[in-house]
Amino acid sequence: MILKRIRLGAYIIIGIVLILCFRIWQLQILDGDRYKRLSEDNRLRILKTPAPRGIIYDRNGTPLVKNIPFFSVSITADNVKDIDTDTLSSLLGLSRQEIQEKLNRKDNSPFVPVKLKQGLTFEEIARIEARRSDFPGLFVETDVGREYLFGKVGGHIIGYLGKITPYQLKKPDLRHFPPDALIGQWGVEALFDNHLRGIPGERIIEVDALGRELRKIQERPSVKGNDITLSIDISIQKAVEDAFGEKAGALVAIKPDSGEILALESLPSFDPNVFSMGIAYNEWKSLMENKKKPMLNRAVQSQYPPGSTFKIITAIAALEEGVIHPDMKVTCTGGINYGRWTFGCWKKEGHGSVDFHKALVESCDVYFYEIGKRLGIDKIYKYATAFGLGKETGIEMIPVKERRGLIPNTEWKKENKRQPWYLGDTFISAIGQGFVTATPIQMAVMTATFANGGNIYKPSLIKINQTPSGIVKLKPETVRMIKEALSGVVNELNGTAQKAKSTLTVIGGKTGTSQVVGKKKGLTGERFMDHAWFVALAPVDNPEIAVSVFVEHGGGGGAVAAPIAKRVIEAYMKSLQSAVNGQQSGNKKTEEIENAQN
């Protein structure tokens, strides 16, 4: 019985295998030609749909950038074999070599089109569309590009979007990007690239031999990137740009109670729009080699002696360490002699009898030589570094690297100059000259730290609630006296920065002049003019903004830098005012609406 049925099973097997053979015969022999043709016409194309990038806003919600279409022309690799590269190169204005290189790249996939040229103009698009029938695989793709609405203003902060570089493509976190992807290359665009970038979508379509879309096979929509709100106020940035005019330099404004950066400008600046549309090599070269160095971020990369602005540190150290009594008087005759050296005061005829307040207000060098001598360099070093000088502030700026300035001490000099520390070194250090150097952002952080009573905050480009990264313990008496003196600098008759006096608010500040080497040799001309410094806080009683201004070859701090600080502080006060007014009118409106509803 069972054997009989197994034999039956054998017949079933043979029968079914025969049916399958018949079916294979039907497909491969009978319809073979038809299927062969179908397999040749079979063409898939995978198109990326770009994701809108997150918008960058300033602290008041003003958009700083706009997403705009960015056109590029691509060709599908399976159309590549029979292509007339000569005509193509003249059509696109690319050399034959460039085209060959792009087409023969190793990681090209047959379905993902190869980008030949990015950042097309409308004329180029029209020219390509007209010749499309000659090049079946050729088509214009749209990507997301950026327009920077304020041009040069804030260019260093906002940065720009650019084509990924070969070096970046080797990094593990960027390796999966297509070789022509646009990613943030500078400033906030680079720093928050992951946050701003969306997820591109994908469309898989089937196309015919001429590259026309036959049908959609799969679609995954793109996801927009996240928006970001910066701490900067674009109206202040603009005020900085206007106030500097043609001058070169930098300005950093910080909110003392949080470390938020209200404005950061380095001038001359650059227009990020130039880069975002795909910059030509020559343009890039000329920007990089420009004598005025627009790509240099002077706010974090220029380090110069801070001059008399550093006297704030020396003064704090003297009061905290108790080496002087505020009423102590020093007579300034225009300089002091030390050995065979003379250390002069900036005022040749001398300040006469000087106390602590007058010393700061009139910036008497001789007074500070005296307290420098009493403190010694290592005490000055202790306070300067406590306020964040001589080390990075930690601000994140891509791709520029922040410089750390220098605060010398005896050890440093022994190691680096192979010389002992002389009292003369202390003198010039106490007035912020000689070895002492700082960047504008360091001076701004220092000023902000003093303004809030000793809390050091890492400067931040986004609105943030952060805990201080360090605390300097200051006696209330010290803070009060120095604030009074700083106010005197701007508001008293003999103050060195009367040009910063404002009717809107009470500004306090300190001027500084950083000597340019060579001046003493009697050389003249702009290249040998001193650099001007000014640090300020306002309102003095309860500071809401701390500013540092640096003007390259600007001359005296009081004459050049102080008025810039004033304009910026006033711009901030107005901006605060309008924000308050805006809120009030907003409240009013909602009230009205509520009333209407009632």
Next chain:
Amino acid sequence: MLKIDRRLIKNFDWITLSLIAALSLIGIMTIYSATRPPLGTGEHPDFYLKQILWLLISIGFLFAAVSFDYRWLHRVSYPLYGLGLLLLIIVLFGGKTTMGAQRWLSIGPLSFQPSEFFRLFFIIGFSSYLTNMGRNLMDKMSIKSILVFAILPLTLLIKQPDLGTAILLMSLFIALSVSKGISRKILTVIIIIGLISIPFLGHIFWDGLKDYQKNRLIAFIDTDVDPAGIGYHINQSKISIGSGGFLGKGYLHGTQGPLRFLPEKHTDFIFSVFAEEWGFMGSIMLLGVYMMLFLRGLDTAMKAKDEFGRLVALGITAMFFVYFCVNTGMTLGIMPVVGVPLPFVSYGGTALLSNFIAAGILISIRTRRFELFYP
């Protein structure tokens, strides 16, 4: 139990071994071709290397299975079957879900599909049951046994859902019952009852299916309904096979697989890749190899020296055959798309291992056909 004597070597079934070795080598070659990167550039995925590794492991297990006396399986068949059911239950609660189905179970770093082994346990368990029952099948085949050997495993498999194994189980149940000897009268009654209950069962079955499985059935009935979905896959498979013509495009010259038109080209649709490259001649030869394997399996069943061995040999052969039919039928567009691998050829470690063990048992049965029986 474990004895390797001269007779074992002398009577060894070299034919079955050669047939499955040939199929496995064809499989590795085709996997290599199917997964090669398009345009000959880029890295070659290491599927073929993994398959070679699994093949070596599987050959080891095959020889272990051959040196084993299969009659020992008779004794442990019920615990084995119980273990299989238990694994199916565990996978329902603790299994990993991939592509909408919960089939995988992890033990440490290893993960495997219990249903791959359950089908073997089922053959052993059900054969044992039928052997123990003696002569008159229908008199004794109780409701309880139908529940244990049909309803329970089927429910568990459809719940996963694992349509392929479910179909296999039904086929094996019928094949083994019939060959054991259901009288023509009872067979007629079963078929009539079956036909009447199709609408009801179909309804329950339809509800138990996941959406993608429903789509597959719909697309099979009308491939133009959804060309982008599963119908698209069948069409692409037909284009692959059809474009092979009489002699094929040549090894490593197929375009459909590497260019990613074919889905699952190295697993479920591997036959399409093979047929595209080797054409009608190659396909017929491949079918020939399979047919020899099946007929050899049936021959083993007939020559087996006891009833248990006969039923197990029959069950294993039927298993290979059902998978072969469902898979090639799918790629040729004459059967619904059910994710079933082509035995010995498709990529997949667990399936290869379990098929080799099954073949090992088959060879063991044939090799011991002359041994004296000492119960």
